[in-house]
Amino acid sequence: MYMKWSRYFLPTSKEPPKDAEIISHKLMCRAGMIDKLSSGVYTYLPLGYKVLRKVEGIVREEMNRTGAVELLMPSLQPASLWKESKRLDEMGEEMIRFTDRHRRLMLFGPTHEEVITDIVRRYINSWKQLPITLYQIQTKFRDEMRPRFGIVRAREFLMKDAYSFDRDEKGLEVSYGKMKDAYKRIFARCGLDFSIQQADSGVIGGKFSEEFVAKGECPELEVGHIFKLGTKYSETMKAFFVDADGKEKPAVMGCYGIGVSRIVAAIIEGNYDKKGIIWPLSVAPFLVLVIPVNPEDTTIINTAEKIHSDLESNGIEVLLDDRDISAGMKFSDGDLIGIPLWVVIGKKFIEKGKVEMKIRKEDRFFEIEPENITQWISEYIKREGK
RNA sequence: CGGGGCGUGGCUCAGCCUGGUUUAGAGCGCCUGGUUCGGGACCAGGAGGUCGGUGGUUCAAAUCCACUCGCCCCGACCA
Numbered sequence: 001m002y003m004k005w006s007r008y009f010l011p012t013s014k015e016p017p018k019d020a021e022i023i024s025h026k027l028m029c030r031a032g033m034i035d036k037l038s039s040g041v042y043t044y045l046p047l048g049y050k051v052l053r054k055v056e057g058i059v060r061e062e063m064n065r066t067g068a069v070e071l072l073m074p075s076l077q078p079a080s081l082w083k084e085s086k087r088l089d090e091m092g093e094e095m096i097r098f099t100d101r102h103r104r105l106m107l108f109g110p111t112h113e114e115v116i117t118d119i120v121r122r123y124i125n126s127w128k129q130l131p132i133t134l135y136q137i138q139t140k141f142r143d144e145m146r147p148r149f150g151i152v153r154a155r156e157f158l159m160k161d162a163y164s165f166d167r168d169e170k171g172l173e174v175s176y177g178k179m180k181d182a183y184k185r186i187f188a189r190c191g192l193d194f195s196i197q198q199a200d201s202g203v204i205g206g207k208f209s210e211e212f213v214a215k216g217e218c219p220e221l222e223v224g225h226i227f228k229l230g231t232k233y234s235e236t237m238k239a240f241f242v243d244a245d246g247k248e249k250p251a252v253m254g255c256y257g258i259g260v261s262r263i264v265a266a267i268i269e270g271n272y273d274k275k276g277i278i279w280p281l282s283v284a285p286f287l288v289l290v291i292p293v294n295p296e297d298t299t300i301i302n303t304a305e306k307i308h309s310d311l312e313s314n315g316i317e318v319l320l321d322d323r324d325i326s327a328g329m330k331f332s333d334g335d336l337i338g339i340p341l342w343v344v345i346g347k348k349f350i351e352k353g354k355v356e357m358k359i360r361k362e363d364r365f366f367e368i369e370p371e372n373i374t375q376w377i378s379e380y381i382k383r384e385g386k
Numbered sequence: 387c388g389g390g391g392c393g394u395g396g397c398u399c400a401g402c403c404u405g406g407u408u409u410a411g412a413g414c415g416c417c418u419g420g421u422u423c424g425g426g427a428c429c430a431g432g433a434g435g436u437c438g439g440u441g442g443u444u445c446a447a448a449u450c451c452a453c454u455c456g457c458c459c460c461g462a463c464c465a
């Protein structure tokens with residue numbers, strides 16, 4: 001749809017809020033992407049939500065490509081399930097709990113091994129149904145002792161969690177390998193520079209885990225963590241299947257998490273300059289920013305609107321900065337929110353019928369005829385790879 | 387959870403130590419009019435806070451004391 005800045009909701013600011021420490025947090029606040037409601041609890045404003053959805057889309061595509069199947073589990077869970085897995089006390093205060101009106105202890109899921117194992121034990125009975133990997137993209141709740149760095153360590157955040165079930169260890173190796181490959185593709189597509197490290201499995205348990213750590217100044221990061229769980233949950237929760245030899249065996253599990261909201265921060269940590277964010281094409285909230293320098297000049301504004309609708313009809317997401325403010329402010333805001341390509345319509349259009357393109361990441365302008373814009377952009381996308 | 391810090395218009399902050407000319411200020415933002423319009427313009431006018439909350443000390447509290455709530459930082463912890 002036609003998107004004009006004046007009709008959008010994009011509150012940028014010159015100053016970062018006092019409590020922002022790391023660059024991604026500062027920029028997300030200044031670029032009008034997020035708003036803090038409470039410690040570790042954030043609203044994704046339209047621009048931030050758009051980026052979040054882009055990342056989510058990449059994660060979903062790559063999960064589906066491996067043959068994993070998406071479902072959606074509830075955030076609300078009965079504590080009884082966690083008693084069964086013996087993790088109720090282990091997770092402790094980090095789990096947000098409450099007693100419902102029937103005096104039943106409930107909790108907001110910090111992770112979903114229990115729920116998925118419960119589903120699988122009731123529906124998967126035969127080796128013929130294996131292997132299977134199920135995943136969801138969902139809001140998780142963790143009452144962090146100390147929320148930090150904006151959305152990097154939040155108490156409510158978006159996570160993709162996948163769970164694989166195999167007949168045996170060999171199968172787990174295959175499922176695990178597929179996920180690991182998918183993770184590499186996901187982070188690469190998001191423009192993240194990352195490393196893989198062996199890690200402590202913590203409360204999740206299992207015998208082996210690796211974490212994906214995004215490079216940057218931020219001391220956190222970890223953006224993904226994959227585990228070979230083995231039969232920890234399937235045995236304690238009795239998720240058995242009948243194998244080809246007629247014997248009952250526990251499913252061999254793996255689980256695979258990605259902090260979707262954390263990826264957004266990690267992308268910024270690795271893609272910014274003094275002026276603001278520089279979105280990789282793959283996750284940019286808009287691909288093109290159209291700037292009519294003087295919106296009172298009808299020739300300029302008409303041209304801007306025409307370019308805008310031409311691009312839109314070619315399936316390119318465009319934001320038109322139709323605000324009645326100085327050009328300098330538009331440029332500053334444009335740099336801040338990091339839209340990859342700009343089309344600037346100003347005096348050069350009046351003088352010689354040319355507009356200017358700016359490539360954000362190169363911080364470079366060049367002239368172009370208005371009728372060539374769409375083609376140039378299509379080629380640029382192809383060249384840069386989206 | 388231990389240690390430290392901070393809460394004053396939408397945002398960033400000054401004032402607090404040495405209570406009383408402060409009808410509580412500034413910058414940014416916002417509104418109106420005008421001049422501007424290629425890198426966060428300028429002039430003039432204007433709106434907006436009772437100083438996180440409660441209680442106390444005092445003739446008098448944004449300023450002192452106590453409690454409380456919220457937020458941030460360091461540490462420990464962290465799929």
